[in-house]
Amino acid sequence: MRRPWPWYVAGPLIGMMVPALLLAGNRAFGFSSNLRHLCAATVPGRIPYFQYDWRRRGGWNLAFALGVMLGGFIASHALDASVVHIGDSARQSLASLGVHDTSGLVPRELFHWGALLTWRGVVTLVGGGMLIGFGTAYAGGCTSGHAISGLADGQLPSLVAVLGFFAGGLLATWLILPVLLR
Amino acid sequence: MIESQAKEQLGIYLVIGTCFGVIITKAEVISWFRIQEMFRFQSVYMYAVMASAVATAGSSLFLIRRLGLRDGAGDLLGLAPKEMGSGRRYWIGGMLFGLGWAFVGACPGPLFALVGAGATVIIVPLLSAVLGTWMYGRVRHRLPH
Numbered sequence: 001m002r003r004p005w006p007w008y009v010a011g012p013l014i015g016m017m018v019p020a021l022l023l024a025g026n027r028a029f030g031f032s033s034n035l036r037h038l039c040a041a042t043v044p045g046r047i048p049y050f051q052y053d054w055r056r057r058g059g060w061n062l063a064f065a066l067g068v069m070l071g072g073f074i075a076s077h078a079l080d081a082s083v084v085h086i087g088d089s090a091r092q093s094l095a096s097l098g099v100h101d102t103s104g105l106v107p108r109e110l111f112h113w114g115a116l117l118t119w120r121g122v123v124t125l126v127g128g129g130m131l132i133g134f135g136t137a138y139a140g141g142c143t144s145g146h147a148i149s150g151l152a153d154g155q156l157p158s159l160v161a162v163l164g165f166f167a168g169g170l171l172a173t174w175l176i177l178p179v180l181l182r
Numbered sequence: 183m184i185e186s187q188a189k190e191q192l193g194i195y196l197v198i199g200t201c202f203g204v205i206i207t208k209a210e211v212i213s214w215f216r217i218q219e220m221f222r223f224q225s226v227y228m229y230a231v232m233a234s235a236v237a238t239a240g241s242s243l244f245l246i247r248r249l250g251l252r253d254g255a256g257d258l259l260g261l262a263p264k265e266m267g268s269g270r271r272y273w274i275g276g277m278l279f280g281l282g283w284a285f286v287g288a289c290p291g292p293l294f295a296l297v298g299a300g301a302t303v304i305i306v307p308l309l310s311a312v313l314g315t316w317m318y319g320r321v322r323h324r325l326p327h
Contacts, residue, residue, distance in 0.1 A: 007230040010209030014231065015238025017202055018261075022246060024194045026253035028261050029239075031291040035315040042312075049319035063192040064199035065294050071203015072212070072298030085210055090219040105213045106287065106301045113303050128285030129293075129307030133314025135279025136290060138271055138325065140264065142279060143289040147232060149261055152239035157264040157272050164276020165283060166221075172284035173221035 002080055018149055027060055030145025032136035034058065034065045076105075097181040110181075120180055139164065203295045212295045214287025221284055271327045282311075 021027040036050070037058030044050035084091065084102045091102055099107050115121030136142040139161045141150065147165065150158020206212050211231055220228035243260070251259045266272075283289055286307045288296055293311065296304040318325075 004210050005205075005208045007209075007227055008234060010205060010211065011231040011234030012238040013205045014202070014209070014211075015235035015240075016242070017198070018239035019242035019246060020198050020201075021195075022259045022261075023251070024198060025191060026257060026259050027195075031289070032315075035290060035312050036319070038312050039316045039319060043316065045320075047316075047319045047322075049322050050316075059192060060195045063195040064202070065291075067196040067199020067201075068203035068206075068291055068294040069298035070196075071200040071205070072207045072295030073203075073300070074200070075204040075207035075295075076299035079208060085213075086215045086219045087225050090215065090222060090224040093222055093224065094215070094218060102215050104301075105207075105210070105215075105296060105299060106304065107214050111214070111301070111303050115303070116306065124285045125303065125306045126310045128282045129310025130314035130317070131278050131282030132286060132290060132293075132307065133282075133311035133316075134318045135275050135277070135282055135314070136311075137315040137318035138275030139279055140271065140275070142291070143283075144291055146276075148235050148239055150264065151236045152243055153261045153263075154240075155261075155264050157266050157269065160266075160269055160272040161276040164273040165280040167273075168277035168280020168282075169217075169221045169284040170280075171277070172281045173218065176281070177284065 002078060004079070004085055015148065015152070017144070018152060021064075025060065028145070029149045030141050031061075031065070031068075032142040032145060034061050035133050036137060037062055097178060099181070123180060135168070202291070203298060206292060207295050207299055212288055212292035212299070217284065217287040267327050271325070274326075282307075282314075 018029045021029050037054045040050040040052060040054035086102060094102060099109055101108050110121070110124065116125065139146065141158070141161060143165070146158040146161040151162060209231060210216050211228065216228055219225045246259050253259060288304070290311060293304055293308045297308060
Protein backbone atom coordinates (compact mmCIF):
# COMPACT_ATOMS: atom_id res chain seq x y z
CA MET A 1 0.00 0.00 0.00
CA ARG A 2 2.91 2.35 0.65
CA ARG A 3 4.30 1.89 -2.84
CA PRO A 4 2.81 3.86 -5.78
CA TRP A 5 0.02 2.00 -7.52
CA PRO A 6 0.68 0.54 -11.00
CA TRP A 7 -1.20 1.82 -14.06
CA TYR A 8 -3.47 -1.23 -14.31
CA VAL A 9 -4.80 -0.45 -10.84
CA ALA A 10 -4.88 3.36 -11.10
CA GLY A 11 -6.35 3.67 -14.61
CA PRO A 12 -9.44 1.46 -14.13
CA LEU A 13 -10.09 3.04 -10.71
CA ILE A 14 -10.00 6.52 -12.29
CA GLY A 15 -12.34 5.29 -15.03
CA MET A 16 -14.76 4.02 -12.38
CA MET A 17 -15.40 7.64 -11.36
CA VAL A 18 -17.68 7.99 -14.40
CA PRO A 19 -20.18 5.22 -13.45
CA ALA A 20 -19.83 6.04 -9.71
CA LEU A 21 -21.02 9.64 -10.23
CA LEU A 22 -23.78 8.55 -12.63
CA LEU A 23 -25.07 5.98 -10.14
CA ALA A 24 -24.79 8.43 -7.23
CA GLY A 25 -27.06 11.00 -8.86
CA ASN A 26 -26.68 11.11 -12.65
CA ARG A 27 -23.73 13.52 -12.43
CA ALA A 28 -21.10 13.91 -15.17
CA PHE A 29 -17.46 13.45 -14.12
CA GLY A 30 -15.79 16.77 -14.98
CA PHE A 31 -13.66 18.75 -12.60
CA SER A 32 -13.05 22.17 -14.16
CA SER A 33 -16.70 23.26 -13.67
CA ASN A 34 -15.63 23.80 -10.06
CA LEU A 35 -13.52 26.78 -11.11
CA ARG A 36 -16.68 28.33 -12.60
CA HIS A 37 -18.72 27.48 -9.49
CA LEU A 38 -16.08 29.15 -7.31
CA CYS A 39 -16.34 32.32 -9.42
CA ALA A 40 -20.14 32.24 -9.27
CA ALA A 41 -19.98 31.79 -5.49
CA THR A 42 -17.46 34.57 -4.82
CA VAL A 43 -17.22 37.38 -7.42
CA PRO A 44 -19.90 36.82 -10.09
CA GLY A 45 -20.13 40.57 -10.78
CA ARG A 46 -22.62 41.18 -13.54
CA ILE A 47 -21.08 38.57 -15.85
CA PRO A 48 -23.86 36.43 -17.39
CA TYR A 49 -21.60 33.32 -17.39
CA PHE A 50 -21.65 33.36 -13.58
CA GLN A 51 -25.38 34.08 -13.07
CA TYR A 52 -26.82 30.73 -12.05
CA ASP A 53 -27.67 28.81 -8.89
CA TRP A 54 -24.18 27.42 -8.14
CA ARG A 55 -25.35 25.59 -5.00
CA ARG A 56 -27.93 23.63 -6.96
CA ARG A 57 -25.84 22.97 -10.05
CA GLY A 58 -22.40 22.77 -8.51
CA GLY A 59 -22.82 21.89 -4.85
CA TRP A 60 -22.18 18.20 -5.52
CA ASN A 61 -19.02 18.96 -7.52
CA LEU A 62 -17.63 21.32 -4.87
CA ALA A 63 -18.19 18.56 -2.28
CA PHE A 64 -16.32 16.22 -4.67
CA ALA A 65 -13.47 18.78 -4.95
CA LEU A 66 -13.23 19.07 -1.15
CA GLY A 67 -13.00 15.27 -1.07
CA VAL A 68 -10.16 15.32 -3.63
CA MET A 69 -8.21 17.68 -1.36
CA LEU A 70 -8.87 15.41 1.62
CA GLY A 71 -7.86 12.37 -0.45
CA GLY A 72 -4.57 14.05 -1.36
CA PHE A 73 -3.93 14.65 2.34
CA ILE A 74 -4.73 11.05 3.32
CA ALA A 75 -2.70 9.50 0.50
CA SER A 76 0.34 11.72 1.04
CA HIS A 77 0.61 10.32 4.54
CA ALA A 78 0.70 6.78 3.15
CA LEU A 79 3.15 7.56 0.31
CA ASP A 80 6.90 7.49 0.54
CA ALA A 81 7.61 10.77 -1.22
CA SER A 82 11.41 10.51 -1.07
CA VAL A 83 11.66 7.83 -3.75
CA VAL A 84 12.24 8.77 -7.40
CA HIS A 85 9.69 7.03 -9.60
CA ILE A 86 10.29 8.48 -13.05
CA GLY A 87 12.66 6.73 -15.45
CA ASP A 88 16.36 7.50 -15.97
CA SER A 89 15.88 9.14 -19.36
CA ALA A 90 13.32 11.59 -17.96
CA ARG A 91 15.61 12.28 -15.02
CA GLN A 92 18.51 13.05 -17.34
CA SER A 93 16.37 15.38 -19.51
CA LEU A 94 15.16 17.27 -16.45
CA ALA A 95 18.70 17.48 -15.04
CA SER A 96 19.83 19.12 -18.28
CA LEU A 97 17.17 21.76 -17.62
CA GLY A 98 18.51 22.29 -14.09
CA VAL A 99 15.91 20.18 -12.27
CA HIS A 100 18.00 17.77 -10.16
CA ASP A 101 15.73 17.05 -7.21
CA THR A 102 13.08 14.68 -8.58
CA SER A 103 11.74 13.58 -5.21
CA GLY A 104 8.24 14.47 -4.08
CA LEU A 105 5.27 15.47 -6.23
CA VAL A 106 6.41 18.93 -7.36
CA PRO A 107 9.90 20.15 -8.31
CA ARG A 108 11.10 21.81 -5.11
CA GLU A 109 13.76 23.79 -6.97
CA LEU A 110 11.09 25.53 -9.08
CA PHE A 111 7.93 25.52 -6.99
CA HIS A 112 8.27 27.16 -3.58
CA TRP A 113 6.95 30.40 -2.11
CA GLY A 114 10.22 32.23 -2.79
CA ALA A 115 9.89 31.39 -6.49
CA LEU A 116 7.08 33.93 -6.70
CA LEU A 117 9.72 36.64 -6.45
CA THR A 118 11.26 35.49 -9.75
CA TRP A 119 9.72 36.03 -13.19
CA ARG A 120 10.14 32.31 -13.93
CA GLY A 121 8.06 31.41 -10.88
CA VAL A 122 5.38 33.94 -11.76
CA VAL A 123 5.15 32.73 -15.37
CA THR A 124 4.90 29.04 -14.43
CA LEU A 125 2.72 29.26 -11.29
CA VAL A 126 0.53 32.32 -11.92
CA GLY A 127 0.59 32.30 -15.75
CA GLY A 128 0.25 28.51 -15.88
CA GLY A 129 -2.65 28.60 -13.44
CA MET A 130 -4.44 31.30 -15.42
CA LEU A 131 -3.99 29.33 -18.65
CA ILE A 132 -5.51 26.28 -16.94
CA GLY A 133 -8.53 28.29 -15.78
CA PHE A 134 -9.06 30.20 -19.02
CA GLY A 135 -8.36 27.23 -21.29
CA THR A 136 -10.60 24.71 -19.51
CA ALA A 137 -13.50 27.19 -19.33
CA TYR A 138 -13.11 28.03 -23.04
CA ALA A 139 -12.77 24.36 -24.04
CA GLY A 140 -15.68 23.42 -21.75
CA GLY A 141 -13.74 20.77 -19.84
CA CYS A 142 -10.37 19.44 -18.70
CA THR A 143 -8.69 16.05 -18.51
CA SER A 144 -11.62 14.53 -16.58
CA GLY A 145 -14.49 16.03 -18.59
CA HIS A 146 -12.98 15.67 -22.07
CA ALA A 147 -10.12 13.12 -21.93
CA ILE A 148 -11.97 10.61 -19.73
CA SER A 149 -15.76 11.25 -19.79
CA GLY A 150 -15.92 12.68 -23.34
CA LEU A 151 -13.60 10.14 -25.01
CA ALA A 152 -15.26 7.24 -23.17
CA ASP A 153 -18.61 8.49 -24.51
CA GLY A 154 -17.21 8.74 -28.05
CA GLN A 155 -17.78 12.50 -28.34
CA LEU A 156 -15.93 14.14 -31.22
CA PRO A 157 -15.64 17.63 -29.59
CA SER A 158 -13.75 15.97 -26.72
CA LEU A 159 -11.28 14.38 -29.12
CA VAL A 160 -10.59 17.81 -30.65
CA ALA A 161 -10.10 19.24 -27.15
CA VAL A 162 -7.73 16.43 -26.12
CA LEU A 163 -5.64 16.93 -29.28
CA GLY A 164 -5.51 20.61 -28.27
CA PHE A 165 -4.39 19.69 -24.73
CA PHE A 166 -1.48 17.69 -26.12
CA ALA A 167 -0.55 20.29 -28.74
CA GLY A 168 -0.34 22.92 -25.97
CA GLY A 169 1.50 20.61 -23.57
CA LEU A 170 4.06 19.56 -26.19
CA LEU A 171 4.63 23.18 -27.22
CA ALA A 172 5.23 24.19 -23.59
CA THR A 173 7.45 21.20 -22.83
CA TRP A 174 9.65 21.24 -25.94
CA LEU A 175 9.81 24.93 -26.86
CA ILE A 176 8.88 27.17 -23.92
CA LEU A 177 10.08 25.36 -20.77
CA PRO A 178 13.66 24.87 -22.08
CA VAL A 179 13.92 28.66 -22.55
CA LEU A 180 12.18 29.43 -19.24
CA LEU A 181 14.30 27.05 -17.17
CA ARG A 182 17.66 27.81 -18.76
CA MET B 183 -36.44 16.52 5.51
CA ILE B 184 -35.35 17.98 2.20
CA GLU B 185 -32.42 19.65 4.00
CA SER B 186 -31.17 16.36 5.45
CA GLN B 187 -31.56 14.59 2.11
CA ALA B 188 -29.46 17.24 0.41
CA LYS B 189 -26.76 16.92 3.06
CA GLU B 190 -26.74 13.16 2.75
CA GLN B 191 -26.28 13.46 -1.01
CA LEU B 192 -23.35 15.87 -0.67
CA GLY B 193 -21.81 13.30 1.68
CA ILE B 194 -21.78 10.73 -1.14
CA TYR B 195 -19.86 13.09 -3.42
CA LEU B 196 -17.43 13.96 -0.64
CA VAL B 197 -16.68 10.25 -0.22
CA ILE B 198 -16.32 9.59 -3.97
CA GLY B 199 -14.09 12.68 -4.24
CA THR B 200 -11.92 11.44 -1.37
CA CYS B 201 -11.47 8.11 -3.19
CA PHE B 202 -10.49 9.98 -6.36
CA GLY B 203 -7.99 12.14 -4.43
CA VAL B 204 -6.38 9.05 -2.88
CA ILE B 205 -6.22 7.27 -6.26
CA ILE B 206 -4.61 10.10 -8.22
CA THR B 207 -2.11 10.78 -5.45
CA LYS B 208 -1.13 7.12 -4.99
CA ALA B 209 -0.90 6.69 -8.76
CA GLU B 210 1.40 9.75 -8.92
CA VAL B 211 -0.59 11.20 -11.80
CA ILE B 212 -0.58 14.50 -9.85
CA SER B 213 3.23 14.59 -10.07
CA TRP B 214 4.88 17.34 -12.14
CA PHE B 215 7.59 14.80 -13.01
CA ARG B 216 5.10 12.27 -14.37
CA ILE B 217 3.51 14.95 -16.58
CA GLN B 218 6.92 15.99 -17.89
CA GLU B 219 7.81 12.36 -18.56
CA MET B 220 4.54 12.00 -20.49
CA PHE B 221 5.05 15.07 -22.67
CA ARG B 222 8.64 13.94 -23.34
CA PHE B 223 7.40 10.47 -24.41
CA GLN B 224 9.86 8.91 -21.95
CA SER B 225 7.38 6.53 -20.36
CA VAL B 226 4.12 4.89 -21.36
CA TYR B 227 2.87 5.08 -17.75
CA MET B 228 0.51 8.09 -18.08
CA TYR B 229 -0.77 6.91 -21.47
CA ALA B 230 -1.51 3.47 -20.02
CA VAL B 231 -3.35 5.07 -17.07
CA MET B 232 -5.44 7.22 -19.41
CA ALA B 233 -6.18 4.48 -21.92
CA SER B 234 -7.28 2.02 -19.21
CA ALA B 235 -9.37 4.77 -17.55
CA VAL B 236 -11.14 5.53 -20.85
CA ALA B 237 -11.67 1.81 -21.55
CA THR B 238 -13.17 1.26 -18.08
CA ALA B 239 -15.37 4.37 -18.25
CA GLY B 240 -16.44 3.49 -21.80
CA SER B 241 -17.46 -0.08 -21.00
CA SER B 242 -19.33 1.08 -17.88
CA LEU B 243 -21.20 3.66 -19.95
CA PHE B 244 -22.09 0.97 -22.48
CA LEU B 245 -23.39 -1.29 -19.72
CA ILE B 246 -25.36 1.49 -18.00
CA ARG B 247 -27.05 2.34 -21.32
CA ARG B 248 -27.66 -1.29 -22.18
CA LEU B 249 -29.39 -1.84 -18.82
CA GLY B 250 -31.36 1.39 -19.26
CA LEU B 251 -30.59 2.55 -15.71
CA ARG B 252 -32.50 5.63 -14.50
CA ASP B 253 -32.06 8.16 -11.70
CA GLY B 254 -34.59 8.99 -8.95
CA ALA B 255 -36.41 11.43 -11.25
CA GLY B 256 -36.81 8.73 -13.90
CA ASP B 257 -34.24 10.12 -16.35
CA LEU B 258 -31.86 7.74 -18.11
CA LEU B 259 -28.30 7.81 -16.73
CA GLY B 260 -25.79 9.16 -19.21
CA LEU B 261 -23.64 12.08 -20.33
CA ALA B 262 -25.02 15.06 -22.24
CA PRO B 263 -23.60 15.37 -25.78
CA LYS B 264 -21.31 18.35 -26.38
CA GLU B 265 -22.09 20.81 -29.18
CA MET B 266 -19.34 20.95 -31.81
CA GLY B 267 -20.23 24.42 -33.12
CA SER B 268 -17.29 25.77 -35.13
CA GLY B 269 -15.02 23.56 -33.03
CA ARG B 270 -12.72 26.50 -32.36
CA ARG B 271 -13.43 26.60 -28.63
CA TYR B 272 -12.18 23.02 -28.35
CA TRP B 273 -8.84 23.34 -30.06
CA ILE B 274 -8.00 26.91 -29.02
CA GLY B 275 -9.23 26.47 -25.43
CA GLY B 276 -7.65 23.02 -25.37
CA MET B 277 -4.24 24.35 -26.44
CA LEU B 278 -4.33 27.15 -23.86
CA PHE B 279 -5.12 24.63 -21.14
CA GLY B 280 -2.37 22.31 -22.46
CA LEU B 281 0.22 25.07 -22.05
CA GLY B 282 -0.84 25.60 -18.42
CA TRP B 283 -0.97 21.84 -17.82
CA ALA B 284 2.71 21.48 -18.78
CA PHE B 285 3.81 24.62 -16.87
CA VAL B 286 2.17 23.65 -13.59
CA GLY B 287 2.34 19.89 -14.15
CA ALA B 288 -1.24 19.45 -13.02
CA CYS B 289 -4.78 19.78 -14.31
CA PRO B 290 -7.64 21.12 -12.14
CA GLY B 291 -8.35 17.94 -10.09
CA PRO B 292 -4.69 17.35 -9.22
CA LEU B 293 -4.32 21.02 -8.18
CA PHE B 294 -6.75 20.32 -5.33
CA ALA B 295 -5.08 17.00 -4.47
CA LEU B 296 -1.62 18.63 -4.40
CA VAL B 297 -2.76 21.32 -1.96
CA GLY B 298 -4.21 18.56 0.24
CA ALA B 299 -0.97 16.60 -0.09
CA GLY B 300 0.91 19.52 1.45
CA ALA B 301 2.30 21.31 -1.62
CA THR B 302 1.01 24.63 -0.27
CA VAL B 303 2.51 26.79 -3.05
CA ILE B 304 0.05 25.11 -5.47
CA ILE B 305 -2.60 27.36 -3.86
CA VAL B 306 -1.13 30.03 -6.18
CA PRO B 307 -1.89 28.24 -9.51
CA LEU B 308 -5.22 27.10 -8.04
CA LEU B 309 -6.34 30.67 -7.31
CA SER B 310 -4.83 31.79 -10.65
CA ALA B 311 -6.97 29.15 -12.36
CA VAL B 312 -10.10 30.57 -10.70
CA LEU B 313 -9.00 34.02 -11.92
CA GLY B 314 -8.42 32.61 -15.43
CA THR B 315 -11.94 31.17 -15.52
CA TRP B 316 -13.28 34.52 -14.31
CA MET B 317 -11.42 36.28 -17.15
CA TYR B 318 -12.96 33.84 -19.63
CA GLY B 319 -16.42 34.72 -18.28
CA ARG B 320 -15.58 38.39 -18.74
CA VAL B 321 -14.51 38.12 -22.43
CA ARG B 322 -16.67 35.13 -23.40
CA HIS B 323 -19.04 37.10 -25.64
CA ARG B 324 -16.11 38.24 -27.81
CA LEU B 325 -14.58 34.79 -28.40
CA PRO B 326 -15.38 32.41 -31.26
CA HIS B 327 -17.10 29.22 -30.06
